[in-house]
Amino acid sequence: KAGVTQTPRYLIKTRGQQVTLSCSPISGHRSVSWYQQTPGQGLQFLFEYFSETQRNKGNFPGRFSGRQFSNSRSEMNVSTLELGDSALYLCASSFGTPYNEQFFGPGTRLTVL
Amino acid sequence: AQSVTQLGSHVSVSEGALVLLRCNYSSSVPPYLFWYVQYPNQGLQLLLKYTSAATLVKGINGFEAEFKKSETSFHLTKPSAHMRDAAEYFCAVSDNRGSTLGRLYFGRGTQLTVWP
Numbered sequence: 001k002a003g004v005t006q007t008p009r010y011l012i013k014t015r016g017q018q019v020t021l022s023c024s025p026i027s028g029h030r031s032v033s034w035y036q037q038t039p040g041q042g043l044q045f046l047f048e049y050f051s052e053t054q055r056n057k058g059n060f061p062g063r064f065s066g067r068q069f070s071n072s073r074s075e076m077n078v079s080t081l082e083l084g085d086s087a088l089y090l091c092a093s094s095f096g097t098p099y100n101e102q103f104f105g106p107g108t109r110l111t112v113l
Numbered sequence: 114a115q116s117v118t119q120l121g122s123h124v125s126v127s128e129g130a131l132v133l134l135r136c137n138y139s140s141s142v143p144p145y146l147f148w149y150v151q152y153p154n155q156g157l158q159l160l161l162k163y164t165s166a167a168t169l170v171k172g173i174n175g176f177e178a179e180f181k182k183s184e185t186s187f188h189l190t191k192p193s194a195h196m197r198d199a200a201e202y203f204c205a206v207s208d209n210r211g212s213t214l215g216r217l218y219f220g221r222g223t224q225l226t227v228w229p
Contacts, residue, residue, distance in 0.1 A: 004156070031215050042222060043203065048215030056215050090156055092217075098207040099145045099164040102217060104156035 002026065004093050004105035012111045018079040021108045025072050025093030031055075032074040033102060034066060037088040046089075049074055050096045078110075086112045115140050115206050119220035127228045132191040134223045136178075136204030139185065146187045147205045147217070148178055157203065163187060174198070199227045 005024045013019050025032050034046040045058040049068035066076040072093070078085055088109050092102035120135040138144055145164050149157040161172025168180045178189045187204060201224050205217040 033215055033217070035217075035219075043219040045216050045218075050215060058216075092157075094215075096215065098209050098214065099162075101147060101159045101162050103159070104149075106154075106156045 004091060004103050006089075006091050006105040006108050008108060009106065010109045010111075012113065013081050014113050015081055015083060017081050018077060019081060019110060020075055020077045021089055021091075021110075023074045023076075023091030023093075023105060025074070025091075026103055029093035029095055029103070030072055031094045031096035031102075032068055032072065033092045033094075034074070034076050035090045035092065036060075037090055037107070038086075043090075046076065081112045083112050086110060115144070115208060115218040117204050117206050117218055117220035119202075119204050119223050121223055122221060123224045123226065125226040125228060126194045128196055129193050132176075132189070132194045132198065132225065134189040134202050134204075134225065136187045136189065136220060137185055138187060138204070138206045140206060140208055142208050142210060144206045144208050146178075146180060147207075148172065148176070148187075148189050149203045149205060151201045151203065151222075153200075160189070160202075194225075194227045196227050196229065199225055201225070 007022045031050045033048040048056045052068045063079045068074045088107045090107045091105045094100045094102045116139045118137045147162045148160040161170045163180045171177045204220040
């Protein structure tokens with residue numbers, strides 16, 4: 001079956017702009033999680049959505065937001081971009097229980113100039 | 114909160130040698146543990162997971178890991194390294210607490226280099 005897809009794969013933005021990233025989970029998965037990966041901070045949890053509800057949120061400023069649609073597809077938005085937002089943003093989907101593994105997409109590489 | 118410590122940010126082995134990547138976790142409740150691998154410019158791929166069944170878990174590509182509750186460890190091993198194993202490896206933990214549902218806590222990763 002098809003894996004997790006993320007679009008776009010690469011993005012270049014300038015400071016102050018906003019960006020929307022998209023994630024399509026594996027069919028049947030109701031949970032979508034987002035992670036930010038940087039060389040300095042490693043993998044950091046942004047938020048998780050389950051059946052259109054945000055169940056959990058990491059320690060990121062309010063500029064980072066997300067949502068999930070009825071078909072489980074998810075988007076995350078970053079407003080007023082800062083240089084430090086440059087990172088690989090990974091989306092993962094699962095059935096939503098802690099013992100179910102999360103399946104990761106290839107990521108969106110965001111560069112902020 | 115959960116935490117994961119991966120000892121050694123870089124590990125180098127010769128092809129055919131034993132691979133040992135270390136992971137220690139902290140958790141106040143029974144954890145679920147995972148090892149993921151990341152190749153350059155790709156997402157994370159699951160190698161194996163522990164979910165309170167057998168303490169010795171076998172995964173893909175010849176990797177296995179042993180859950181040791183007394184040592185709070187979940188080290189990853191492979192008897193014989195191959196060049197294609199060169200990648201970054203991440204240990205992760207989750208638990209059953211409502212406050213952390215859907216969240217994986219990751220270690221900082223271990224970069225494995227395999228010499229010919």
